Amino acid sequence: MNEDYEAGDIAPLIITPTGLYFSCEIVEITCPACGELFKGTKRDAGGFIAGHQAYHEFTNAQDMLITSLGGV
Numbered sequence: 001m002n003e004d005y006e007a008g009d010i011a012p013l014i015i016t017p018t019g020l021y022f023s024c025e026i027v028e029i030t031c032p033a034c035g036e037l038f039k040g041t042k043r044d045a046g047g048f049i050a051g052h053q054a055y056h057e058f059t060n061a062q063d064m065l066i067t068s069l070g071g072v
């Protein structure tokens with residue numbers, strides 16, 4: 001992605017390996033669990049959110065399993 005874009009900008013065209021994106025609003029979001037920041041298209045923000053959700057659910061489930069087994 002072009003690094004000159006700011007949140008709220010509309011990118012007329014973004015070319016990715018999987019397709020062309022027209023009139024894309026650039027968004028900026030922060031993961032509430034770990035504070036990581038993402039800036040990019042909504043399409044990629046969805047991947048960022050889904051990825052973090054899956055990761056944090058996995059690590060939380062792991063912690064609960066370890067606790068239930070009497071571990072630290």
Ligand SMILES: [Zn+2]
Pocket residue numbers: 031032033034035036052056
């Ligand atoms: Zn996160």
